[in-house]
Amino acid sequence: MTRTEPPHILVVEDEPEMRQVLADMLVRPGWRVTEAADGVEALELLAAQRPDVVLTDLNMPRMDGTELLQQIN
Numbered sequence: 001m002t003r004t005e006p007p008h009i010l011v012v013e014d015e016p017e018m019r020q021v022l023a024d025m026l027v028r029p030g031w032r033v034t035e036a037a038d039g040v041e042a043l044e045l046l047a048a049q050r051p052d053v054v055l056t057d058l059n060m061p062r063m064d065g066t067e068l069l070q071q072i073n
Contacts, residue, residue, distance in 0.1 A: 006032055009031055010033075010046070012037075012041075015057075016037075018057075034051060039056070039062065046072065054068075
C-alpha cells in the first residue's frame with residue numbers, strides 16, 4: 001500500500017523554543033506536525049486525531065512524558 005499523506009508527528013515539549021525548533025526540523029522534509037505544550041494538552045489533541053508518531057519530552061509540568069506514554073498505551 002502506498003502512503004499518500006506524509007507522516008503526522010505530535011511534538012510534546014514544554015519549552016516553546018525547543019518545540020518550535022523540533023517542529024521546524026520535522027516540517028522541512030514535508031511531515032505534518034502538531035504541537036502540544038505538555039502531556040495534558042497532548043491527550044486532548046489525541047482525542048481528536050491519532051498521529052503516526054509522538055515525540056515527547058520527559059520532564060514537563062501537569063503531565064510528564066512518562067505519564068503521557070502510559071496514558072497512550
